[in-house]
Amino acid sequence: MRIAILGAGRMGQGLALALAGRGIEVALGSRSSHPVAPPLRLHPAGLAGAARDAELVLLAAPDDAIAEVAAGLARADAIRPDQVVLHVSGLLDRSALEALAPSGAGLGSFHPLQTVADPRTAAERLRGAYVAVEGDARAVAAGRELAGLLGLTAVRLDAAAKPLYHAAATVAANYLVVLLEVAERLAREAGVAPELAGKLFLPLVEGAVANVAELGAAGALTGPVRRGDARTVAAHLAALPAGDRELYRVLGLRALALAEAAGLDPGRVARVAAALRGGEVASDAR
Numbered sequence: 001m002r003i004a005i006l007g008a009g010r011m012g013q014g015l016a017l018a019l020a021g022r023g024i025e026v027a028l029g030s031r032s033s034h035p036v037a038p039p040l041r042l043h044p045a046g047l048a049g050a051a052r053d054a055e056l057v058l059l060a061a062p063d064d065a066i067a068e069v070a071a072g073l074a075r076a077d078a079i080r081p082d083q084v085v086l087h088v089s090g091l092l093d094r095s096a097l098e099a100l101a102p103s104g105a106g107l108g109s110f111h112p113l114q115t116v117a118d119p120r121t122a123a124e125r126l127r128g129a130y131v132a133v134e135g136d137a138r139a140v141a142a143g144r145e146l147a148g149l150l151g152l153t154a155v156r157l158d159a160a161a162k163p164l165y166h167a168a169a170t171v172a173a174n175y176l177v178v179l180l181e182v183a184e185r186l187a188r189e190a191g192v193a194p195e196l197a198g199k200l201f202l203p204l205v206e207g208a209v210a211n212v213a214e215l216g217a218a219g220a221l222t223g224p225v226r227r228g229d230a231r232t233v234a235a236h237l238a239a240l241p242a243g244d245r246e247l248y249r250v251l252g253l254r255a256l257a258l259a260e261a262a263g264l265d266p267g268r269v270a271r272v273a274a275a276l277r278g279g280e281v282a283s284d285a286r
Contacts, residue, residue, distance in 0.1 A: 001145065004029060004054035006047045006069060008036050011088060011112070012060030014122025016040055018150055021123050027053055031069075037119050048076035051083075056142050058110065059087040059097075066092060071099040079103040084142040086110040086135065090166040093159035094135045108135015109162070110143045112152060113169060127151035134159055180205065182244060189241070218262040225255040228268025230275040237275070252276045 001024060005016045008030035016026045017037060028036065029043045029050030036042060043050035051057045051073055061069050066087045073079050081104030085097055090111040097107045114129040116122045131152040133143035140156060147154040157165055180201065187197040211220035224232035233252060237245055253276055260269050 001025075001056055001149075002054045003027070003056045003058060003146075004043075004050040005058045005060055006030070006050060007060035007088075008032070008034065008040075008042065009060060009062075010116050010119055011122075012058075013037055013040060013119035014116040014126070015058065015060060015088075015112075015150070017119055018123035018126055022149055024149060048073060048078035051078040055083060056146065057083060057085045057105075058146075059085065061087070063089045063092055063096075066096045067099065070097045074099040074103065079105045081105060084108070084139050086139060086143055086146075088112070090132065090169055091163055093162050094139065095159070106136055106138030106142060108133065108139025108143060110146060111166075112150075115173060123150075129153070130155055132157045132162070132165060134162060176205075182247065186240075186244065218258045221255060221258045221262060223255075225252055225272055226259045226262070226264065228259070228264050228272055230268070230271035233272055234275040237278070249276050249278075 003019060003024060004027040005012050005019075006029045008028055012028065012030075013036055016028045017040065019026050020039070027043045027050040028040050029047040030036075031047060033042065043053075045052075047069065057073075057079065059066055059069055066089060070085070070087075073085075079085060079100050083103075084106035085100055086108050087096060088110055089096065093109055094107045096109075100107060109132070111132040112126055112129060113131060114125050116125060127150070129152055131143070131147050131150075131154055133140050133147065133154045134157045135143065144154045183201050184197045187200050188194055192200060208220060208222075211222075214220070224236070237248060240248055253273070256264075256269060256272055256276065259272075260266075
């Protein structure tokens with residue numbers, strides 16, 4: 001399979017390096033001439049030239065540029081009926097490639113569920129991860145084949161489901177980073193040395209993620225909410241800066257729903273709920 005990747009950002013370069021490492025012929029196209037990681041080279045004929053030489057064209061452009069790139073390829077008559085074109089947006093579906101519909105090519109999307117901060121480590125990071133595949137029958141088939149080349153597990157999605165799916169991915173990845181930043185800041189405010197605060201909770205997080213993988217979310221939940229320790233929850237709320245208190249309440253109520261599903265005593269559920277909502281904590285009958 002000859003593959004063209006249009007877009008030389010971190011994901012585009014990472015996919016190109018991962019495929020090249022598997023012996024796949026890859027043409028990398030970009031609208032700019034910024035440096036790329038060796039041994040990659042930009043196609044001298046630009047986006048249209050790279051696309052013409054490929055069986056599968058992968059648009060690794062930002063969401064707001066995908067329709068524009070597709071329109072440019074259509075104007076250049078760069079896409080043939082025997083090709084498949086996929087974009088890598090998590091939010092958008094095949095309709096972002098509507099300008100290419102008259103070409104007769106297969107159209108769809110291919111969104112790897114993995115972060116690529118350094119293109120040189122993409123092959124390792126992608127292997128074993130999941131990828132959302134959406135589009136017409138030819139696009140889905142090509143997406144599954146591409147997933148196999150990269151060591152990804154393909155999950156098919158309907159077009160209408162992509163916004164909700166992408167919101168879930170944002171919560172799982174981006175907002176986890178935000179929560180770790182909050183934890184690091186609170187640790188510093190508690191007196192932990194700055195050079196240690198950023199690493200302090202990483203083993204704890206790794207253990208929690210491993211528990212979720214093994215036991216599921218409800219089974220993996222630990223801590224004061226899971227134990228029904230309302231007084232500890234109230235003490236946390238009292239200690240937190242005002243700006244972080246509401247975040248703790250919202251997350252605590254979601255944790256409480258998990259604890260209840262895991263079998264927490266209803267009386268303890270009620271006491272923790274009262275603490276999270278700012279009410280008086282009733283005496284524990286233990």
